[in-house]
Amino acid sequence: MWKKFTLIILLLPISISLYGSKPKIYKISRDFPVDSSGGPDGYGYVWIDIYEPGGPVYNWIDITSIGTKVYGLSDDNNAGPFPIGFDFPYYGFYVNQFWVNSNGAISFTDADVYMPHGYSGFFIPSVNLPNNLLVPLGADLIFEGVDTAECYYYTNNVDTFIVSYINVAAWDTGGLTGSHTFQLILTRQDSCIYFEYGKQEGQFYNNADCVGIENGGTGLQVLYYTMPDSGYAVKFYPPDSISKISEEKDEKKSYDLVSLHAYPNPAEGNIKIFYTLPGDTDVNLRVYNLLGQEVKILENKKKQAGIHTISWNGTNSSGRKVPVGVYFLKLNAGEYHTTRKLFKVR
Numbered sequence: 001m002w003k004k005f006t007l008i009i010l011l012l013p014i015s016i017s018l019y020g021s022k023p024k025i026y027k028i029s030r031d032f033p034v035d036s037s038g039g040p041d042g043y044g045y046v047w048i049d050i051y052e053p054g055g056p057v058y059n060w061i062d063i064t065s066i067g068t069k070v071y072g073l074s075d076d077n078n079a080g081p082f083p084i085g086f087d088f089p090y091y092g093f094y095v096n097q098f099w100v101n102s103n104g105a106i107s108f109t110d111a112d113v114y115m116p117h118g119y120s121g122f123f124i125p126s127v128n129l130p131n132n133l134l135v136p137l138g139a140d141l142i143f144e145g146v147d148t149a150e151c152y153y154y155t156n157n158v159d160t161f162i163v164s165y166i167n168v169a170a171w172d173t174g175g176l177t178g179s180h181t182f183q184l185i186l187t188r189q190d191s192c193i194y195f196e197y198g199k200q201e202g203q204f205y206n207n208a209d210c211v212g213i214e215n216g217g218t219g220l221q222v223l224y225y226t227m228p229d230s231g232y233a234v235k236f237y238p239p240d241s242i243s244k245i246s247e248e249k250d251e252k253k254s255y256d257l258v259s260l261h262a263y264p265n266p267a268e269g270n271i272k273i274f275y276t277l278p279g280d281t282d283v284n285l286r287v288y289n290l291l292g293q294e295v296k297i298l299e300n301k302k303k304q305a306g307i308h309t310i311s312w313n314g315t316n317s318s319g320r321k322v323p324v325g326v327y328f329l330k331l332n333a334g335e336y337h338t339t340r341k342l343f344k345v346r
Helices: none
Strands: 002-004 046-049 078-090 093-101 105-107 133-138 150-155 160-172 175-187 192-201 210-214 219-224 233-237 240-247 253-263 271-277 281-289 294-303 306-312 325-333 336-344
Touching (some): 046 219, 078 150, 133 175, 133 192, 271 325, 281 306
Antiparallel strands (some): 078 093, 093 105, 133 210, 160 175, 175 192
16 A cells, blocks of 8 residues: 655664574675666665675574465465555655565565566566566566475564565576575665575576666666675665645645765765755755864755765865764755764774
8 A cells, every 4th residue: 555655754874773593694706897886766765785885784684483474476476465564665655565576576566467577678667567666686586396485574563574585496498497585674764675685596597687676767776687696785775855845826735855865874985975956956065073063065056956966085175084973964955954964984
């Protein structure tokens, strides 16, 4: 079920602790030229992976003994709907139920359309159904005829939701091959989305797979025709946003949105900053320390509507490196004002 929300509250990054068994450690290496972070998309989501400083840490959560087993998955099909257990914000709506797809994705809205596998031309985002997807490993996976293939979901009905695919094989022209274990995690506390990857064995037919999130109109593609490593992890951040409600002459309410995001956060080096403007306006973007003293002016000019990107290299207005600590990124854009907390760790 979808519930439209119109007030988006500023969310600051905080640490969370998810219980589970001690994660198995995999030796991971990247020998292919792909990005370690990306975005924002048209809504404001960004992503960062385990290879980027400040990225997520691989921490597999075993739900096989506490979760609910999903039955009925076979080849190119769905199961559900199942409850998330709480309202989770996703691309401007609240979602509270989902369908599991045998091909490595969940949808919040489309019950009768399974996600096509990569060699069918599926690209993230896609206007084709299904939409409103989380795709931790979109490929031609198959549960049918594989005794060890399982899927579980878990919710604490408050703020943590997990779906795990366990030992799922891939289809190939010569039969079933490989074994893939992965999970997705939703945390209501920070509205973030996590993908975690256990053991990955074997390749996909024509190397066709994809990883990302989308709502049909916009989205983020992390990997395409590139299999994630065992022990890989990726985290999706929503925009830190405020909304301004204005009364128009016809007394209808309109909602304009300004979003502000920075990552990695905490950061050891450069911090990438993204902000979205609903219209052309004067922008003032500054960094302050805990004492409220101005550290540096990053932007002070008129900017056009849309998504804008700028980097802060951790220096003050004199070009000197700032000390380790907490800083505040303040954006003034016309009548809009919002703040982002930054953690400088080196």
